[in-house]
Amino acid sequence: MTAPLLSLRGILKHYGPVHALDGVDFDLFPGEIVGLVGDNGAGKSTLVKVMSGATEPDAGTILFEGKPVVLRSPQEARGIGIETVYQDLAVVPWLDVEANLFLGREITGASWWNRWFLNKNAMRREAARHIASLQVGLKSVRQPVGLLSGGQRQSVAVARAISWGRKVVIMDEPTAALGVRESRGVLDLIKRVKERGLAVVLVSHNLPHVFEITDRIFVLRQGRAAGTLVTHEAHVSEVVGLITGVRVSAAVA
Amino acid sequence: MRRLLSEIVLVPWAGVLIGLLAVATLVSLISPYFLTLGNILGNVALYFSWFAIAGFGEALVMIGGGLDLSVGSAMGFSGMIAALVLAAGLPLAPALAAGLAAGALVGFVNGLAVTRFRLNPFIATLATLGIFRGITYGIVQGQAITPPSNTAGAAFAALGTGALAHVPAPVIVMLGLALVLFIALNHTPFGRHVYALGGNEAATRLLGLDITHLKMVLYILSGLTAAVGGILLTARAGTALPDAAQGYELQVIAGAIIGGVSLTGGQGTLPGVLFGAALLGVISNGIVLAGLAGYWQQLITGLVIAAAAALDVLRQRLAYLRAA
Numbered sequence: 001m002t003a004p005l006l007s008l009r010g011i012l013k014h015y016g017p018v019h020a021l022d023g024v025d026f027d028l029f030p031g032e033i034v035g036l037v038g039d040n041g042a043g044k045s046t047l048v049k050v051m052s053g054a055t056e057p058d059a060g061t062i063l064f065e066g067k068p069v070v071l072r073s074p075q076e077a078r079g080i081g082i083e084t085v086y087q088d089l090a091v092v093p094w095l096d097v098e099a100n101l102f103l104g105r106e107i108t109g110a111s112w113w114n115r116w117f118l119n120k121n122a123m124r125r126e127a128a129r130h131i132a133s134l135q136v137g138l139k140s141v142r143q144p145v146g147l148l149s150g151g152q153r154q155s156v157a158v159a160r161a162i163s164w165g166r167k168v169v170i171m172d173e174p175t176a177a178l179g180v181r182e183s184r185g186v187l188d189l190i191k192r193v194k195e196r197g198l199a200v201v202l203v204s205h206n207l208p209h210v211f212e213i214t215d216r217i218f219v220l221r222q223g224r225a226a227g228t229l230v231t232h233e234a235h236v237s238e239v240v241g242l243i244t245g246v247r248v249s250a251a252v253a
Numbered sequence: 254m255r256r257l258l259s260e261i262v263l264v265p266w267a268g269v270l271i272g273l274l275a276v277a278t279l280v281s282l283i284s285p286y287f288l289t290l291g292n293i294l295g296n297v298a299l300y301f302s303w304f305a306i307a308g309f310g311e312a313l314v315m316i317g318g319g320l321d322l323s324v325g326s327a328m329g330f331s332g333m334i335a336a337l338v339l340a341a342g343l344p345l346a347p348a349l350a351a352g353l354a355a356g357a358l359v360g361f362v363n364g365l366a367v368t369r370f371r372l373n374p375f376i377a378t379l380a381t382l383g384i385f386r387g388i389t390y391g392i393v394q395g396q397a398i399t400p401p402s403n404t405a406g407a408a409f410a411a412l413g414t415g416a417l418a419h420v421p422a423p424v425i426v427m428l429g430l431a432l433v434l435f436i437a438l439n440h441t442p443f444g445r446h447v448y449a450l451g452g453n454e455a456a457t458r459l460l461g462l463d464i465t466h467l468k469m470v471l472y473i474l475s476g477l478t479a480a481v482g483g484i485l486l487t488a489r490a491g492t493a494l495p496d497a498a499q500g501y502e503l504q505v506i507a508g509a510i511i512g513g514v515s516l517t518g519g520q521g522t523l524p525g526v527l528f529g530a531a532l533l534g535v536i537s538n539g540i541v542l543a544g545l546a547g548y549w550q551q552l553i554t555g556l557v558i559a560a561a562a563a564l565d566v567l568r569q570r571l572a573y574l575r576a577a
């Protein structure tokens with residue numbers, strides 16, 4: 001078996017009396033999709049924030065490609081190739097698709113006289129190329145994101161993470177607010193991410209989605225790892241049992 | 254044709270420009286004097302130049318999701334500081350530098366209050382509105398300060414009263430500032446970050462932009478543009494009164510809102526602000542030319558703000574309809 005791309009060991013995060021994460025070990029291997037599931041308040045978003053640099057754990061170590069790393073900010077995580085799609089917080093509605101894709105990483109001119117200025121043509125070209133290759137189905141990269149449908153908006157956020165993420169893309173409930181058809185589009189998009197060789201962490205409450213696209217399922221319960229399953233060998237009732245903590249006997253399953 | 258029409262309505266500053274042209278037409282029917290070059294440049298444009306200049310910085314703050322109520326006080330404070338430096342016998346350059354620094358100081362305090370002490374921008378800048386007006390009165394004990402009539406004083410006065418090809422100096426400064434800030438807002442990464450900050454602050458932070466730094470820059474810029482307006486106003490008036498520009502924040506903010514700057518942040522354009530301030534200028538001039546009493550101006554300004562807000566709602570609906 002190959003070495004993990006990203007490993008968390010003994011991750012601890014307490015918010016006052018709340019043990020959001022209580023010594024969690026987690027591995028992500030190259031090119032796989034791992035589903036991160038658990039009940040409300042199980043600690044999924046906290047774990048995502050630890051991996052994406054938005055939160056520093058109280059204790060524990062993070063290994064990236066075998067080397068220990070400290071992620072003090074989302075920029076640092078991004079610097080080593082980890083991109084995150086945060087639930088609901090992904091896009092700026094009044095900026096257009098291209099501006100959203102390049103926000104914080106704008107391309108500027110190359111000469112001394114224009115290096116302070118945006119190179120909008122280059123960014124539009126690049127953005128159109130990304131959007132086309134991901135088959136997101138947007139007419140133009142110059143539409144304000146606020147005027148897109150929920151699914152298209154989420155696709156823009158996912159597309160941004162994919163276009164910049166070199167190693168890992170983390171998504172916290174990317175389909176939570178979406179309808180059936182829109183979820184379909186985002187799921188297909190995630191599958192194409194995997195085809196590009198990136199590793200994906202997918203947080204979702206929707207078990208059918210998780211079963212459809214993941215390779216492994218990691219269950220969190222009350223801040224602890226409740227178990228890891230290989231998706232094609234697992235049964236929904238097993239996962240539900242791990243999530244709720246109610247033992248399900250093999251006979252029932 | 255319908256498509257072209259809806260494109261025009263969707264240009265953010267189209268509404269205010271149409272309003273401006275309509276009101277200007279009306280005023281020119283009331284008084285033939287309105288459309289003379291001397292009136293347009295010497296009265297109307299000069300009158301709204303202070304509001305537009307301070308309005309550019311105000312608009313940047315508002316697009317970034319904030320608000321600056323202290324611009325009137327910053328104008329009065331910086332004009333007073335510049336006049337005091339001149340009165341102390343120093344040359345023009347240090348006087349201008351001190352005036353601008355005074356405006357930047359107001360902005361710096363606003364920025365600190367909003368970022369470090371996490372005060373609501375409305376509260377923070379309402380406080381500095383009072384604080385800096387009080388300081389302005391305090392340092393001169395309520396007295397007016399008149400710059401001396403030496404070379405420096407004359408050069409200072411020329412900033413307010415001079416003209417180039419009939420265009421008053423403050424109007425030239427206004428157009429120059431509009432151009433520079435337009436480029437900054439539309440053609441640099443900074444401009445995009447300002448729109449992002451006002452449009453979705455949480456996303457902007459998570460994407461790794463330094464929002465504290467951005468907000469500081471925006472409030473300081475607003476203080477600086479207020480200082481430019483205040484210095485020019487003082488130069489024009491020939492003397493610095495401690496109550497100069499008192500209450501101007503309302504006109505400045507009204508001009509920005511009429512020009513399409515959103516109170517909730519993330520939206521607005523500088524041409525819109527320019528046209529919004531111009532609309533206020535034309536209305537004020539029209540009231541004078543029509544021989545109406547000054548207090549009608551407040552009523553009409555209020556109605557125009559209401560109309561602008563209604564138009565904005567309509568525009569956003571149209572945008573959604575078209576996208577659907």
Ligand SMILES: Nc1ncnc2c1ncn2[C@@H]1O[C@H](COP(=O)(O)OP(=O)(O)OP(=O)(O)O)[C@@H](O)[C@H]1O
Pocket residue numbers: 015018019020038039040041042043044045046047
């Ligand atoms: N910033 C915070 N301050 C205080 N408590 C927090 C904070 N963030 C999370 N928590 C607490 O930590 C626990 C885990 O929260 P987390 O958001 O990670 O859960 P989750 O598994 O993502 O839940 P959900 O499915 O509802 O999104 C919860 O009890 C939550 O209240």
Ligand SMILES: [Mg+2]
Pocket residue numbers: 044045046
């Ligand atoms: Mg969560």
